[in-house]
Amino acid sequence: MLIYAINRILQMIPVLFVLTVVVFTFVQLLPGDVIDTLIGDEQAEDPELRKALEEEYGLDKPIYMQYGIWLGKALQGDFGKSLITRRPISVELFESIPATVYLGLVGIGLSIIIAVPLGSIAAVKRNSATDYAAQVTSLIGISIPEFWFAIMAVLVFSLHLGWLPSSGYVSPFEDLGQSLYYLILPALAVGFRQAAYTTRLTRSSMLDEMNKEYVDTARSLGFSEPKVIYKYTLRNALIPTITISGLQLANLLGGTVVLETIFAWPGIGQAIYLAIIDHDYPLIQAGILVLGIIVVCVNLLVDLLYRVLNPRVALN
Amino acid sequence: MSKDETTHNPESKTGPTRRQFLGTAGAVAGAAAVGVSPNKAEAAKRDPKRGGTVRFATRADSRGLDQHRNYYYYVSHPLAATSMGLMDLNLKMEPVPGIAVGSEVSKDNKTYTFSLRKGATYHDGADVDAASVKWNFERILDPKIGHPFVRAAIKDFDKMEVVDKWTIRCHLKNPSAVLIPNVTYYPMQLMSPASVANADNHPIGCGPFKFKSWKKFDSTVMERFENWYETDAQGNALPYLDAIVGRPKKEDRVRLTALRTGEVDLIDNMSYADATGFEKKYGDKYNTWDVPQVGTGYIGFNMKNGPMSPKNPHGKLLRQAAAHAINHEAVHQAIFNGLSSSAPAFYSKVSPWHMPEVKRPYEFDPDKARFLIKKAGAVGEAIILTSRDAYAYMHQTGEIVHAMLSEVGLKVQHEIHPYSVLKQKWQKGEFHLDSTANSYRPDPDAWYGRNVYSKSATTKLRTGYVNEKADKLILEAQQTLDKAKRLELYQAVELMVNEEVPMLYTHYIPLLEAGVKSLKGYSPAFAGPYSTQGAGLRASWMS
Numbered sequence: 017m018l019i020y021a022i023n024r025i026l027q028m029i030p031v032l033f034v035l036t037v038v039v040f041t042f043v044q045l046l047p048g049d050v051i052d053t054l055i056g057d058e059q060a061e062d063p064e065l066r067k068a069l070e071e072e073y074g075l076d077k078p079i080y081m082q083y084g085i086w087l088g089k090a091l092q093g094d095f096g097k098s099l100i101t102r103r104p105i106s107v108e109l110f111e112s113i114p115a116t117v118y119l120g121l122v123g124i125g126l127s128i129i130i131a132v133p134l135g136s137i138a139a140v141k142r143n144s145a146t147d148y149a150a151q152v153t154s155l156i157g158i159s160i161p162e163f164w165f166a167i168m169a170v171l172v173f174s175l176h177l178g179w180l181p182s183s184g185y186v187s188p189f190e191d192l193g194q195s196l197y198y199l200i201l202p203a204l205a206v207g208f209r210q211a212a213y214t215t216r217l218t219r220s221s222m223l224d225e226m227n228k229e230y231v232d233t234a235r236s237l238g239f240s241e242p243k244v245i246y247k248y249t250l251r252n253a254l255i256p257t258i259t260i261s262g263l264q265l266a267n268l269l270g271g272t273v274v275l276e277t278i279f280a281w282p283g284i285g286q287a288i289y290l291a292i293i294d295h296d297y298p299l300i301q302a303g304i305l306v307l308g309i310i311v312v313c314v315n316l317l318v319d320l321l322y323r324v325l326n327p328r329v330a331l332n
Numbered sequence: 333m334s335k336d337e338t339t340h341n342p343e344s345k346t347g348p349t350r351r352q353f354l355g356t357a358g359a360v361a362g363a364a365a366v367g368v369s370p371n372k373a374e375a376a377k378r379d380p381k382r383g384g385t386v387r388f389a390t391r392a393d394s395r396g397l398d399q400h401r402n403y404y405y406y407v408s409h410p411l412a413a414t415s416m417g418l419m420d421l422n423l424k425m426e427p428v429p430g431i432a433v434g435s436e437v438s439k440d441n442k443t444y445t446f447s448l449r450k451g452a453t454y455h456d457g458a459d460v461d462a463a464s465v466k467w468n469f470e471r472i473l474d475p476k477i478g479h480p481f482v483r484a485a486i487k488d489f490d491k492m493e494v495v496d497k498w499t500i501r502c503h504l505k506n507p508s509a510v511l512i513p514n515v516t517y518y519p520m521q522l523m524s525p526a527s528v529a530n531a532d533n534h535p536i537g538c539g540p541f542k543f544k545s546w547k548k549f550d551s552t553v554m555e556r557f558e559n560w561y562e563t564d565a566q567g568n569a570l571p572y573l574d575a576i577v578g579r580p581k582k583e584d585r586v587r588l589t590a591l592r593t594g595e596v597d598l599i600d601n602m603s604y605a606d607a608t609g610f611e612k613k614y615g616d617k618y619n620t621w622d623v624p625q626v627g628t629g630y631i632g633f634n635m636k637n638g639p640m641s642p643k644n645p646h647g648k649l650l651r652q653a654a655a656h657a658i659n660h661e662a663v664h665q666a667i668f669n670g671l672s673s674s675a676p677a678f679y680s681k682v683s684p685w686h687m688p689e690v691k692r693p694y695e696f697d698p699d700k701a702r703f704l705i706k707k708a709g710a711v712g713e714a715i716i717l718t719s720r721d722a723y724a725y726m727h728q729t730g731e732i733v734h735a736m737l738s739e740v741g742l743k744v745q746h747e748i749h750p751y752s753v754l755k756q757k758w759q760k761g762e763f764h765l766d767s768t769a770n771s772y773r774p775d776p777d778a779w780y781g782r783n784v785y786s787k788s789a790t791t792k793l794r795t796g797y798v799n800e801k802a803d804k805l806i807l808e809a810q811q812t813l814d815k816a817k818r819l820e821l822y823q824a825v826e827l828m829v830n831e832e833v834p835m836l837y838t839h840y841i842p843l844l845e846a847g848v849k850s851l852k853g854y855s856p857a858f859a860g861p862y863s864t865q866g867a868g869l870r871a872s873w874m875s
């Protein structure tokens with residue numbers, strides 16, 4: 017497993033390299049530039065100032081050189097400074113990435129906690145009222161946009177019931193209790209929709225597995241039904257669920273801008289969105305690179321989990 | 333409105349003439365010297381309590397921390413509470429003594445001598461003395477450091493002279509009657525020279541609140557500066573509040589919900605739709621405040637090229653047609669929910685620079701618009717209308733204008749872009765109309781001198797309007813001390829603008845704020861909530 021993990025980590029390198037090239041290229045293709053943002057209207061016609069700023073930020077060099085310089089420094093852990101705030105990129109990322117990862121992990125965790133039991137029960141009690149209820153609930157979950165669910169959740173739980181805060185963020189390292197208090201609604205908004213997908217997937221995987229011969233064999237050997245279902249069947253059925261949850265988490269890391277806005281959650285989605293608007297390319301590059309590393313790591317973790325769930329899976 | 337192109341182009345303000353300034357300074361001198369806020373009778377009734385924290389949800393967050401590189405926009409950037417300039421602003425947006433308690437202007441209007449407030453310190457304890465002020469101005473003037481908007485306010489500085497520890501003399505390249513308002517805390521924020529190495533991470537200013545922490549998109553924490561010079565009528569030190577916590581929440585409804593759920597105490601930029609019935613419905617729980625003119629919305633025309641420019645013999649007819657085609661009442665109702673007012677000139681009735689004699693020259697008359705377009709032979713003419721994505725009222729107004737111009741026979745394409753893209757389009761002249769706005773300018777030179785004067789960078793970049801008579805009047809006004817005379821000159825300019833239509837004012841943009849009842853003594857101004865002498869969060873408290 018260790019060799020497999022090392023191999024996978026080595027495979028990450030070309031993936032991340034291509035990612036940085038693609039992102040760098042696309043940033044260059046964006047209309048407008050950061051100097052325009054920095055100099056505003058007042059010095060719009062001052063070519064000397066533009067030149068001076070381009071020199072200061074290294075934007076006067078050919079694009080491939082800019083990329084090379086950035087990459088060289090990034091490999092040494094120096095992502096430079098934001099062109100807008102002039103704070104180190106590491107500070108910018110350290111403020112925003114943990115908030116998004118925290119939300120993503122808890123949201124996905126919540127979805128698994130809801131979806132796996134619900135999907136399993138629905139499969140075991142196929143065509144029963146429980147199954148129909150689970151299916152209808154998950155269909156509703158898929159059909160409701162996340163932002164609408166989030167707004168409704170704020171309306172009910174914050175505004176009318178007054179149970180939970182409507183927006184804001186507290187780091188778990190500052191105050192865990194408060195942090196969880198502020199996390200519940202955003203995590204629910206993330207988790208509900210993901211749970212709907214995962215419930216349907218778990219149910220169908222369970223049904224597939226339950227029709228396989230090893231399940232009949234286990235039953236014929238006299239194993240109890242709960243043991244057959246939860247020890248053998250569910251374990252195998254979870255492989256696609258884990259795969260999809262891993263992909264969902266990866267997707268969430270860069271794609272929660274709307275939820276971040278609704279819950280005033282200071283995550284990386286907003287940071288990168290604004291950086292794109294401002295052409296703050298060191299922040300865009302570093303943000304996407306770090307997110308890419310996290311996504312690749314999540315995928316690696318998912319692959320390693322296969323092995324845990326099903327030792328027959330070969331990791332070579 | 334939070335910041336507008338105001339964000340990138342908020343321009344300097346000018347204020348009273350020398351006479352006015354000296355008059356104001358004289359009248360307030362005794363009080364200002366010890367920093368006493370006006371409105372004694374009112375203050376005596378208020379019974380303020382010292383302490384408490386205001387959690388303030390704002391639409392915008394600060395962009396960066398270095399005061400010279402970024403400037404803190406007074407309306408929407410929480411960090412505005414941490415800064416001060418040589419001059420302060422009062423509730424009428426008039427410059428009043430700040431760090432400087434007096435000034436002398438030479439007869440030729442080329443030399444300004446400021447007497448500084450003895451005992452005023454930066455938040456690190458260093459004196460705000462002449463040497464540090466000189467250092468600040470020199471740093472701002474460095475094109476690689478000073479934000480263009482900030483630098484433009486003092487671009488005419490020739491040299492600065494430290495006369496003694498508490499006196500600084502500024503020599504200008506050209507005579508100016510508008511320097512005083514240009515050295516108010518916005519944008520001319522003073523920072524401690526000793527803090528420069530860490531200015532991007534921990535700014536140290538000399539305002540009523542000191543910086544504690546900033547987490548982007550999350551919070552700005554500021555604490556009371558105990559050595560702030562201002563006092564109330566009873567001689568109690570201001571500010572009363574222990575701290576302000578800025579909570580940026582971009583969406584209007586998110587801020588409103590946070591107020592209603594008790595997570596914040598004060599919000600800015602209520603959406604116009606929410607504000608309409610809010611006071612009636614929740615007036616028992618919350619106070620609401622209107623800032624009557626935080627900016628002015630307008631349609632800028634491309635006068636450099638294209639069918640609406642003077643290069644087209646019928647360009648003026650087309651601009652007039654557009655002016656007749658736009659129904660201001662429809663914009664007023666649809667965008668601002670009836671809370672704004674139509675703008676015939678840049679300054680509204682609440683401003684000391686209001687021009688009652690300037691009337692809207694082109695009333696809504698779609699038939700006349702159609703006639704003019706036909707006369708110009710421009711039926712079906714392709715027109716590009718641009719607007720900025722960051723401010724809803726700009727592109728919403730753009731959408732309505734799009735429909736109205738299409739209605740009268742123009743083939744309009746509406747494009748919504750971020751600032752950097754718009755800027756390229758302005759530079760290349762790839763637009764014909766632009767739905768935009770400009771934040772309130774305390775002195776008219778900051779509007780006419782930058783957006784109408786043909787040689788200014790902003791005018792060249794955007795409309796490209798050239799009117800030699802207007803230029804002459806604007807330059808004359810820049811050097812005229814008498815306010816009445818200046819008003820006359822600017823009114824003449826405004827009449828020219830309305831006649832030629834290089835831009836068409838649409839609406840005065842209101843700013844609506846709401847807060848909990850326990851926030852006492854709060855009165856916002858044009859200058860927003862943070863930093864107005866004797867007002868805003870500087871003189872409010874939590875009961």
